[in-house]
Amino acid sequence: MDTAESLTRLYLDAIENGLKRAVEHSDSFESTRLHEMLAYHMGWMDHKRKSSLAGKRIRPLLVLLVCSAAGGDWNNALPGATAVELIHNFSLIHDDIEDHSSLRRGRPTVWKKWGVPQAINTGDAMFALAHLEAIRLADTVNVQVGLQAVEILQKTCLHLTQGQFLDLSYETRSDLTLDDYWPMVEGKTAALISASTEIGALAALKNQPLSELYRRFGLLLGLAFQIQDDYLGIWGDSCLTGKSSQSDLVTGKLTLPVIYALSKSAQFADRWNAGQICGSDVQDVIKLLETEGVADFTRGQASRLLNEALMVLQKAEPKGIAQEALESLAMNLVNRQT
């Protein structure tokens, strides 16, 4: 294995095969169509545009890269990798219903295609499949790590729902501050990314102290990642993201730039409070945000957290090509344009 890229490609192939095998568990004589909905969401049904549909598999990649960088055999960590990706996808299926999102990666969402009842249930099936994967770490690593990983994932899922609860509650509030923002994104995004790096480390190290550093690396990276997501929701080319053709400014989403800008009580805040922003106003409102220093603040927060993440990673003394791949993945995640 020569380069960081070829290592990443190898891992991505193993992840995709692991995911397909895991999702197969849902397939039985009677429930072929349940399996079909799961496979559709995972991006495996539309052969024409395959690569763009499957998602970036960032979380499982982090599991395997951390495991290698911490000196472990990535093969042993594979059930942890598939588990975190399935949990991510369970939460996407449910979030799409909760946020009333019709499109994901340029295709109709599960609820849009099969209705809300089947979509809720398909998300639940994905949740169960995720945990069936995690428990396999008891075989590939050892019983203690298997139990620890299962517990980390369950706590993470609880944390996810707490974050999502806050996000849904904020929709009706107009008095948010940055203090409200951090617990929401820690739950919604950073918790699962930190679980990914922690589980990867546990699979290699089977003990706590260094795993804690990797967990913290994941947490900081997850926060930086979410802030970049918030940034792209306003400044990104929405066609590139494929998520929606609407700016977060139009949907009224309370992201870091918006919450920060509202706290300044300047022109943007007046415009925001005056009523919904239409598509034709977006460019003007973006200019207001830029004038008020909001774009710089947002990018600054992402950079600060990325740097902190990389410093914590360094303390964990990662090794080999995996270290290189890990650092470049982290930087790409926070500097990505899609």
Added chain:
Amino acid sequence: MDTAESLTRLYLDAIENGLKRAVEHSDSFESTRLHEMLAYHMGWMDHKRKSSLAGKRIRPLLVLLVCSAAGGDWNNALPGATAVELIHNFSLIHDDIEDHSSLRRGRPTVWKKWGVPQAINTGDAMFALAHLEAIRLADTVNVQVGLQAVEILQKTCLHLTQGQFLDLSYETRSDLTLDDYWPMVEGKTAALISASTEIGALAALKNQPLSELYRRFGLLLGLAFQIQDDYLGIWGDSCLTGKSSQSDLVTGKLTLPVIYALSKSAQFADRWNAGQICGSDVQDVIKLLETEGVADFTRGQASRLLNEALMVLQKAEPKGIAQEALESLAMNLVNRQT
């Protein structure tokens, strides 16, 4: 401990305390309202009518009674008991959305009170809490039993979603036979009841052969229980059940009596296929079912399965007052009128 009733009361108190402690995990400074929604669903918020709101806690009771009857210390099985009840309640929260049910135990359902997005998320939180409980069996019994219980529960959850998938799919089908009925109710109802008896046995016996008998006892009991539920959906006093004031005949639910009656292609089938049954038609349609022998068939199936369940239980050689309590619980479940 003198009688089966006093044993049951003792267990029910321990279950309720265990459930409250488990649901506390969702409570934090930011997510008090998430905890509130969970507690509301569990029946703990309305102090006036407390006893009728909490549900019958049948599944956790089965865990503890089986554990005792199999010679174990029921205290050790408590995390398994709370886990199965939380899973049951997670599925109720989601089922209520999927089936568009506004009332449960005479009160508005979670989605009706807080909206679909928060209700989906609250169900997910309950799901995570359930598994955090199950894993505690690694401490109260041993690591091997903890892992086994977690795996049983995850497979059960997958089975639940397969059953629910079938139920939702059947809504649009008119060609169902009894062969379609059994896999649906095995997933929707019997899987979790058989997981309850299996986990109770594992906590006591820590090995497989007798646990398998208890698992099978639960499976047969679960099927009998569901058939009685189907029976009560037509012949029960719907005010007593508190679920809904509408007969299953009005909502068009495809239960055992309906599927059986349709297979006879007689007068009931003609009436069913002619269009929705209104409240004023219900008594006439029930008479058709009785004339066609459907009530007798349904009660007969429930009795047959209950008897099979009790025979399997006998083979497991349960002991003490718990045996008595277990048999009387099984009989009450299948002969209940609410």
